[in-house]
Amino acid sequence: MKNIPATLLALVVLAVVGGLAFVYSGVYNVAATNKHSALVHWVLHTTMEKSVERRAENIKSPANISLSDPKTIEMGFRHYDEMCTTCHGAPGIKPGEAHDGLNPQPPALAEHAKEMSPGELFWVIKHGVRMTGMPAWGPTHSDDKIWAMVAFLKALPGITPAQYKTMQAAASQAPDDDHDHDH
Numbered sequence: 001m002k003n004i005p006a007t008l009l010a011l012v013v014l015a016v017v018g019g020l021a022f023v024y025s026g027v028y029n030v031a032a033t034n035k036h037s038a039l040v041h042w043v044l045h046t047t048m049e050k051s052v053e054r055r056a057e058n059i060k061s062p063a064n065i066s067l068s069d070p071k072t073i074e075m076g077f078r079h080y081d082e083m084c085t086t087c088h089g090a091p092g093i094k095p096g097e098a099h100d101g102l103n104p105q106p107p108a109l110a111e112h113a114k115e116m117s118p119g120e121l122f123w124v125i126k127h128g129v130r131m132t133g134m135p136a137w138g139p140t141h142s143d144d145k146i147w148a149m150v151a152f153l154k155a156l157p158g159i160t161p162a163q164y165k166t167m168q169a170a171a172s173q174a175p176d177d178d179h180d181h182d183h
Contacts, residue, residue: 032103045104048129052120055127059119065144067118067151076152077167079145084109087133092161102133113153121150 022028036044061067086096087106099106113121125146128136137146159167 032101035103041104048132052116052123052129056117056119056123059122061118061122061147061150062143065147065151067147067154069151072148072151073155074167074171075145076148076150076155078171079141079149080152080156081168081171083137084149091156091159091164093164098133104132106133109153110156110159114157118150118154121153122146125149 035041065072067073081090084090085093087099087102088109089095089099091110095106095108116124122143124134126136126138126141126143128134128138137149141149
């Protein structure tokens with residue numbers, strides 16, 4: 001029984017030394033062209049999902065914003081079309097070249113957004129996700145504009161390619177009053 005604390009301490013020291021040796025060895029290939037093993041992918045993805053779930057569990061849209069309001073969805077569409085299609089694509093629009101070079105690759109939000117709560121989408125858009133290429137839009141966009149993007153993302157799974165093109169045409173004719181990047 002007296003050796004248990006010493007054994008535990010030795011295991012901790014060994015784990016720390018082994019971890020540092022691994023980090024400083026450079027043996028792990030961090031190239032985006034090198035796919036993660038299934039285990040590493042699971043660990044990273046599960047960590048990200050659980051982190052977002054925990055931080056977003058109490059986030060609710062403000063009372064003054066309706067996620068089903070067509071004007072809110074339209075504002076969110078404008079931001080999505082301008083900032084997000086390069087990586088995430090859209091109905092009838094393939095992601096740009098940046099998508100193929102990212103590891104992990106950004107999800108197709110027309111499918112993925114329906115699996116996430118509005119609070120989770122808000123948190124990810126506002127804060128971004130480290131080491132994924134997902135930027136934090138909170139420093140350049142007000143919460144109201146981020147909620148508009150959430151409204152659009154919740155509507156996105158039901159939007160057809162033809163509807164998306166119609167939205168693009170309408171947006172190109174409308175005044176550009178909601179694109180100011182505020183801090």
